[in-house]
Amino acid sequence: MTNTVVRGHRHGWWWKTLLAGFGLWVVTIVVTGATGNVNLIPTLILLGSFLVPFCVVLFAVERVAGTFAPIQLILAFFFGGVFGVLGASLLESDLHASPWIYFRVGFIEEFVKAVILLLIGRSVVPKSAPQGALLGACVGAGFAAFESAGYAFNAAVTTSGIDLASLLQTEVMRSVLTPVGHVLWTALLGAVLFGAAAGAGRYRFTRGVVFAFVGVSILHGLWDSMGGIAALLAFVATGNAIPALEYGFLRPGTDAEVASLSSTFYVVGLIVVSVIGLLALRVTLRRRRFRAN
Numbered sequence: 001m002t003n004t005v006v007r008g009h010r011h012g013w014w015w016k017t018l019l020a021g022f023g024l025w026v027v028t029i030v031v032t033g034a035t036g037n038v039n040l041i042p043t044l045i046l047l048g049s050f051l052v053p054f055c056v057v058l059f060a061v062e063r064v065a066g067t068f069a070p071i072q073l074i075l076a077f078f079f080g081g082v083f084g085v086l087g088a089s090l091l092e093s094d095l096h097a098s099p100w101i102y103f104r105v106g107f108i109e110e111f112v113k114a115v116i117l118l119l120i121g122r123s124v125v126p127k128s129a130p131q132g133a134l135l136g137a138c139v140g141a142g143f144a145a146f147e148s149a150g151y152a153f154n155a156a157v158t159t160s161g162i163d164l165a166s167l168l169q170t171e172v173m174r175s176v177l178t179p180v181g182h183v184l185w186t187a188l189l190g191a192v193l194f195g196a197a198a199g200a201g202r203y204r205f206t207r208g209v210v211f212a213f214v215g216v217s218i219l220h221g222l223w224d225s226m227g228g229i230a231a232l233l234a235f236v237a238t239g240n241a242i243p244a245l246e247y248g249f250l251r252p253g254t255d256a257e258v259a260s261l262s263s264t265f266y267v268v269g270l271i272v273v274s275v276i277g278l279l280a281l282r283v284t285l286r287r288r289r290f291r292a293n
Contacts, residue, residue: 136190
């Protein structure tokens, strides 16, 4: 059965929702700070964690036409979030600290999202790369929203009570990075997966699909481990690599330089990973569009 066609109309609902939601978030912060009412903390967590992911879905829906029933996009968002974090939590429960732990996490979380993407998208006919990118973005946005809510909760709850500043800092950082994190990685995998299935009506696990899965998992791992990579590069650049490894301390007078360089390398690293992902998605969509024509 062919699904109801949903056309992409640019009504600007994504930025209207973003502005309205941001206003509500700010008002909630003010009221929470003024009253000290901890019952508003869940509202802050939900608004701060779900606003940007939901707007990303609206942005994609307005720009990509495809054979989607509205319920599929809703299921992609919420199943991608709920079952995504549950599945990842179960598979990551036995992980132990190691230099490769973030890459293992990357493969696990991208695998869970890929399974959800496959299940929800199996009835989409016909399949195309833009449709796969849209559905993948919805799955990734759902995962990002629920994961961010968990991080925000952990940041808020401390032994000394509710840390509102830490909660807001966590929400802002994760909201800004959401579009180039889970959303981008799953959109890229969805574009390749659906692009390979175009014309066949069924999934085809080609070398390109496998390569895309490995690629987004590595990007995920690099993203999560960027803090450690940035610190290592800062140690090397300041000549602290050997003192830090052998003696466990930095050379006198280099603490500020190491901290500054580490922050710079961290930001640059995230930008590089994001640009690689965005370019890969653009190339994938243009290549599939060219083949379709």
